[in-house]
Amino acid sequence: MEEMCEADGDMKPNPNLQTNRTQSTARAGGTAMPSLHTEHIHDDFAEDEAEPTPVVEHATVPGFMRDVAMATSTRWHMDDLSRFGDKLGRVAEAMQIAYVTAVDRSLGVIRVFPLPLLRKVYGTMARQFNWPIFPETLALPSNQDSETLGSHARLYQMLKDLEPLAPDISVRGSIGVVLGFLERDAERLRAAAAATA
Secondary structure, eight states, rough: OOOOOTTTTEEOOTTTSSOOOOOEOEEEEEEEOOOOTOOOOOOOHHHHSSSSOOOOOOOEHHHHHHHHHHHTTTTOOOOHHHHEEEEEEHHHHHTTTOOOOEETTTEEEEEEEEEEHHHHHHHHHHHHHHHOOOOGGGGOOOOHHHHHHHHHHHHHHHHHGGGGGSSSSSHHHHHHHHHHHHHOOOOOOOOHHHTTT
16 A cells, blocks of 8 residues: 655655665665566576476374384374474474475374475484484494495305304314404494494
8 A cells, every 4th residue: 555645735656665666776785676576587497397306205293103103113102292293393384394285084184294304303302302213314324334334244144154164173263253353343333323323
């Protein structure tokens, strides 16, 4: 609604208002900036089609908590569900994540959240409230460490199978030393991966 000013007894639009102008003046510099109506909006969709957006899996709070319960054999208390849902909703609002809904057979229309966000919030709260760690929220060891763990497991099994077949007691002793090293090193790598989680 325009404000009117009274000059010479009749009503005229106030010239100081910038509601109907196509350009507004910047506060500090005084230079003209184009309004929303005159800005050029990106309309070349051909280059956008060349780069498809990644698909992000979404899940509901009850569905995610049900998955955690099944994976960890946990029964949730209503306060824990409320606490997790409240924190997740506040984080999603703070991040300006789109409000996406789905239909649940038992609950009706319910909000869904990106799965990476669910995992991140749950991982943070699990440490805080001593909840069970969901396997996918654990930080994976670096690629080199996971490869080393895999090779340790294969070598350990191979040597374990060969140990009873060794003809000499000194060979069996050497195999035992290597098996001990592999066990200790695998524990060290697992502990390092758990410490970074």
